[in-house]
Every structure is written in C-alpha cells, then in structure tokens.
Amino acid sequence: MKKAQAGEEIDVEDVRAINPAIIYVRGSGFGARGDEAGKGGYDSTAFWARGGSAAGVTPPGADRMARMPAGAYGDAVGGMTIAGGIAAALYSRATTGEPSVVDVSLVGVGAWATQFTVNLALMNGGPLPVNTPPRHGAATNPLIGAYRTSDGRWIELAMLQPGRYWAEFCKLAGREELSGDxxxxSTEKLMAHAAEAAEIVAELVASRPFAEWTEILSRGAGQWAAVQNAWEVGQDPALRANGLIAPVVDADGVNRELVASPVQFDESPVGCLTRAPQFAEHTDEVLRSLGLGDDELLALKIDGAAT
Incomplete structure (x- = not known):
C-alpha cells in the first residue's frame, strides 16, 4: 500500500487503497485540470468575480463593483451542488458497483448560475451589447421590476402576463379606470405603451407605504414579492410555516434559531438542528476511540499534531 509522507497530499489512490468503494469528492476553486488546478479560490473570486455574477449585477459606469449579498454566497451554492453530485454518485455505485470521483469547482458553479447570459454570449460570438433597462418596468411590460414605496422600501413585481394582470392591478391600486384607458x-396596446404605464405604476406605488402595498397586493392573483432585509427573511411566514427556520441550542446552552436546509423529505421539517462542534472539541474523544492513551495524546499535542 502506498503511504503518504509528511507534507504530501493524500489523494484518491491513498484513500482507495484502504476503501476501494469510496466516493471521492473534490471541491476546488478552478477545477481539477488546467493551469489553475492548484490555484486557491474563494466564493468572492472564483464564483462571484470569475463566474460572471459580479459583472452581471454591477450597472454600466458604476464607480464600484457590486458585492455579494451575503457571506459564503458561492460556497453555499457550491455545497448544495456537491451534495447533488454525491447523491448521483451513490446511486451510480448502487446500480453499477463502481465508485466515482466527483469534482465541483466554484468557477464552474458560478458559470452555471449565470449560464443564461453566458450561453447568449457564446451564441453571439462575443460580449453581449450593453443593455440599460428602463428605470421602471420592462420594455414591454409595466408589471415587472422593482418599485419604490413612499417610505423608501421596495416591491418586486413579476407579472409576466401584463394583459392578464393589468386590470386587476389597476383595481387594487384604486385606479380601475386605467384598464380602460x-x-x-388591450395587451398589444399595453405592451406598446409599457413605458407610460410603468411611470404610472411607479407613481401609484410611490404614493403609499410598504405595509399598505403588501396588504393590497396580497388580495390579487398577480406575482410579486416584498424586498426583505435579513431580519425579515428570518421572520418570513412561508419559511416559518415550512419549518425552514429551526431551533438550535448553542455551546453555551442558549436557544437560538438558524436557517435550515431547503431540502426536506417526506413532507417533514428538520425539527431541531444540532450545533456544529467547537474547534477541536472532540479531538481527545476521537483519538481515544482509536486506542490512544493519555501519554500518547499529550505527546501529539506537544508535537503540534493535535490540539
């Protein structure tokens, strides 16, 4: 059996010498092949910057680049992708008997997340033309996009069928006569005069506060969402109803809440999360389970091999 020496990387051959059926997973910044295979990467570099998201959300002419909306943004997406890859590899091993090596890179996940525009650029044969969207609405639909309320909050409309929802929106807004303007x-006229309609929608939304608009729009069938901050997401009624905000007891015994995995099985929420271990919390326990005594543990700690 090949034995890795001090300072050497333990690779798939080393692991499979002990367990030939192991599914070996590699998460990297820039993939397992090519000149950058050994290059370090973070979600801010490999996923956000190199994967196309940063350029995609930074307006043309901006004096600063848009940052990720949350820490570990790309890492979270990459972790879910790795989990899907492992599930597929487990199924493959169960049906063929052969284990897999699973590779997932942050730059690959980043490109997959922005694939719509990347694919358009590939088909175009070059960079896409700069497209500055209208301030309000979309080119042919006034019921798409973000609108600011009177108290400085935002409502995101996504009613992709303007003809279907225009009359309803006008009625809810107290301007039913606009649907007969x-x-x-007609749908064709509304799409042709979308810019004018969008300015009217902007004025209507700007005339009332956020809380009033969320109540008004909740009476309709059109698609929309409140633009929520982090605290509001944590209190979101849909997340709460589905058990996606779950309790956890921290290391000090304090009751907390955290966002749970979005994946559920058999219509059952997670229930109560288990906290992550503190740094080196179980080192002694694990080493003792391997047969090491106190003197050996102490020697490993003195050598810096264990903490």
Whole structure:
C-alpha cells in the first residue's frame, strides 16, 4: 500500500487503497485540470468575480463593483451542488458497483448560475451589447421590476402576463379606470405603451407605504414579492410555516434559531438542528476511540499534531 509522507497530499489512490468503494469528492476553486488546478479560490473570486455574477449585477459606469449579498454566497451554492453530485454518485455505485470521483469547482458553479447570459454570449460570438433597462418596468411590460414605496422600501413585481394582470392591478391600486384607458385597453396596446404605464405604476406605488402595498397586493392573483432585509427573511411566514427556520441550542446552552436546509423529505421539517462542534472539541474523544492513551495524546499535542 502506498503511504503518504509528511507534507504530501493524500489523494484518491491513498484513500482507495484502504476503501476501494469510496466516493471521492473534490471541491476546488478552478477545477481539477488546467493551469489553475492548484490555484486557491474563494466564493468572492472564483464564483462571484470569475463566474460572471459580479459583472452581471454591477450597472454600466458604476464607480464600484457590486458585492455579494451575503457571506459564503458561492460556497453555499457550491455545497448544495456537491451534495447533488454525491447523491448521483451513490446511486451510480448502487446500480453499477463502481465508485466515482466527483469534482465541483466554484468557477464552474458560478458559470452555471449565470449560464443564461453566458450561453447568449457564446451564441453571439462575443460580449453581449450593453443593455440599460428602463428605470421602471420592462420594455414591454409595466408589471415587472422593482418599485419604490413612499417610505423608501421596495416591491418586486413579476407579472409576466401584463394583459392578464393589468386590470386587476389597476383595481387594487384604486385606479380601475386605467384598464380602460385607450393606451392600455388591450395587451398589444399595453405592451406598446409599457413605458407610460410603468411611470404610472411607479407613481401609484410611490404614493403609499410598504405595509399598505403588501396588504393590497396580497388580495390579487398577480406575482410579486416584498424586498426583505435579513431580519425579515428570518421572520418570513412561508419559511416559518415550512419549518425552514429551526431551533438550535448553542455551546453555551442558549436557544437560538438558524436557517435550515431547503431540502426536506417526506413532507417533514428538520425539527431541531444540532450545533456544529467547537474547534477541536472532540479531538481527545476521537483519538481515544482509536486506542490512544493519555501519554500518547499529550505527546501529539506537544508535537503540534493535535490540539
């Protein structure tokens, strides 16, 4: 059996010499092949910057690049992707008897997340033309996009069928007569005069506070969402109803809450999360389970091999 020496990397051959059926997973910044295979990467570099998201959300001419909306943003997406790869590899091993080596890179996950525009650029044969969206609405739909309320909050509309939802929106907004306006009284006319309609929508939304609009829009069938901050996400009724905010007791015995995995099985929420271990919390326990005594543990700690 090959034995890795001090300072050498333990690779798949070393592991499979002990367990030939192991599924070996490699998470990397820039993939397992190519000149950058050994290059370190973070979600801010490999996923956000190299994967296309940063350029995609930074407006043309901006004096600063848009940052990730949360820490470990790409890492979280990459972790879920790795989990899916492991599940597929387990199924493959169960049906073929052959184990797999699973590779997932942050740059690959980043490109997959922005694939719509990347694919358009590939088909275009070069960079896509700069497209500055209208301030309000979309080019042919006033019921798409973010609108600011009177108290400085935002409502995101996503009613992809403007003709279907225009009359309802006008009624909810207290301007039912707008649905009969000769500029907007058919889907074709509404799409042709979307810019004018969007300015009207912006004025209507800006005339009332956020809380009032969330109540008004909840009465309709059109698609929309409140733009929420981190605290509001934690209190979101849909997350709460589905058990996606779960209790956890921390290392000091204090009751906390955390966001749970979005994956559920058999219509059952996680229930209560188990806290992660503190640094080196179980080192002694694990080493003793391997047969080491107190003197050996102490020697490993003196040598810096264990903490």
């Amino acid at each position: 000769e500029r907007f009284d």
